[in-house]
Amino acid sequence: xxxxxxxxxxxxxxxxxxxxxxxxxxxxxxxxxxxxxxxxxxxxxxxxxxxxxxxxxxxxxxxxxxxxxxxxxxxxxxxxxxxxxxxxxxxxxxxxxxxxxxxxxxxxxxxxxxxxxxxxxxxxxxxxxxxxxxxxxxxxxxxxxxxxxxxxxxxxxxxxxxxxxxxxxxxxxxxxxxxxxxxxxxxxxxxxxxxxxxxxxxxxxxxxxxxxxxxxxxxxxxxxxxxxxxxxxxxxxxxxxxxxxxxxxxxxxxxxxxxxxxxxxxxxxxxxxxxxxxxxxxxxxxxxxxxxxxxxxxxxx
Numbered sequence: 001x002x003x004x005x006x007x008x009x010x011x012x013x014x015x016x017x018x019x020x021x022x023x024x025x026x027x028x029x030x031x032x033x034x035x036x037x038x039x040x041x042x043x044x045x046x047x048x049x050x051x052x053x054x055x056x057x058x059x060x061x062x063x064x065x066x067x068x069x070x071x072x073x074x075x076x077x078x079x080x081x082x083x084x085x086x087x088x089x090x091x092x093x094x095x096x097x098x099x100x101x102x103x104x105x106x107x108x109x110x111x112x113x114x115x116x117x118x119x120x121x122x123x124x125x126x127x128x129x130x131x132x133x134x135x136x137x138x139x140x141x142x143x144x145x146x147x148x149x150x151x152x153x154x155x156x157x158x159x160x161x162x163x164x165x166x167x168x169x170x171x172x173x174x175x176x177x178x179x180x181x182x183x184x185x186x187x188x189x190x191x192x193x194x195x196x197x198x199x200x201x202x203x204x205x206x207x208x209x210x211x212x213x214x215x216x217x218x219x220x221x222x223x224x225x226x227x228x229x230x231x232x233x234x235x236x237x238x239x240x241x242x243x244x245x246x247x248x249x250x251x252x253x254x255x256x257x258x259x260x261x262x263x264x265x266x267x268x269x270x271x272x273x274x275x276x277x278x279x280x281x282x283x284x285x286x287x288x289x290x291x292x293x294x295x296x297x298x299x300x301x
Contacts, residue, residue, distance in 0.1 A: 122166070124158040124234045127268045127294040131231030133167040133186055137219045139237035141174035141210040147272055148206045151236065159197050162189035169222050169230065170197060173215035175208020186224040210241050216254050220261040229262035232291075238272035240281060247277055251284045258289050266291040273297060 121128045124136070136155060144151065155170075162168060167186035172179040181200045187193050212235075219233050242250055258265060267289040269282040274295060286293045 120161075120163050120166070122158060122162065122232070124268075125154055125236070125270045125294055125296055127234065127270055127292060129232045129266075129268065131266075132165065133224060133228075133231045134162075135169040135171065135186075135219050135222050135230040135233045137171050137173070137215055137233055137235045139174060139210055139212070140172040140179070140204050140206045142207050143210070143238055143241075144174070144206045144272075147238070148204075152201050152204075155201055156198055159189070159194055162194070164189060167224060167230075168197075170200065171215055171219055172204050173211055174206060176211050177208070178215060178218055179204055180218070182222075184222060186222060186230060210237065210239065212237060212240055213250065213253060217257055220257050220265060229265045231265065233262075233265055233267045234270060235267055235282075235285070236270040236272075237278075237282075239274060239278045242277070242281075247281050251281055251288070254285050255288045265289065269293045271295045 121130055122134055136158070138151060138155065140148065159168060166189045168189055169186050170181035181187070181197055187197075216235075219235075220229060222230055224230075240247070240250065254267075258267065267285055268291040269286040271279060271282045271293070272295075274282055279295065282295075283293045285291075
């Protein structure tokens with residue numbers, strides 16, 4: 001009887017332990033399955049894409065949005081071309097008062113009238129020209145001694161007024177010799193050339209007799225870089241020291257030289273107190289070349 005109770009008690013606890021163990025195992029499995037289901041549920045919430053799709057998206061060129069054009073500014077420009085726009089509005093300046101171009105240039109800041117070459121005139125003892133290429137042919141014989149200081153001064157002033165796009169040449173004649181500033185080519189009137197010319201002029205001393213014909217022969221053979229003769233020859237002297245019968249032949253020789261070597265060159269003559277025959281000869285030389293004559297007396301510039 002006691003033995004049967006013990007056996008029943010053991011069996012009871014054995015079953016109880018077995019049931020508890022099964023419950024624990026079932027609970028554990030249930031928890032694992034539930035957590036796995038939740039994790040799978042979370043993964044399904046995140047959208048995925050196929051590898052090919054992602055690759056195509058990466059390789060595709062980025063799309064740049066087209067810039068927007070302000071249509072209003074284009075329309076405004078189109079309208080503005082349909083009507084006249086005054087120059088004062090374009091340049092923002094007031095129309096200058098009508099005046100001489102040189103005077104207007106002088107009034108502007110930083111601009112001088114000398115720098116504006118508007119048909120600049122060359123002047124020598126009152127004889128003027130608008131030509132650009134000039135040859136000064138100056139008597140330096142002994143008879144010029146009393147006026148030579150004045151000649152130097154006027155010659156320097158004339159050369160100083162030359163513009164950089166003008167050309168000059170200097171020939172002094174006296175004592176059966178020629179004294180030239182240059183080597184047969186017209187010289188551009190740069191500041192350096194002008195300074196050298198002033199020194200050359202100061203170095204000349206009057207002496208000897210007048211030999212004008214040789215001087216004319218040299219003057220008409222002077223050329224520029226394009227083999228063209230001077231436009232103007234300024235011929236200055238106080239007389240020729242010629243006999244009356246030689247004056248006509250002298251003028252004819254000068255005319256022949258001018259027509260042969262420099263047909264387009266004009267000769268402007270300048271005479272210091274010329275006597276009757278010399279005055280007429282200077283007038284003839286100038287006239288037959290289309291030039292002019294100027295005669296200088298005491299007190300004249």
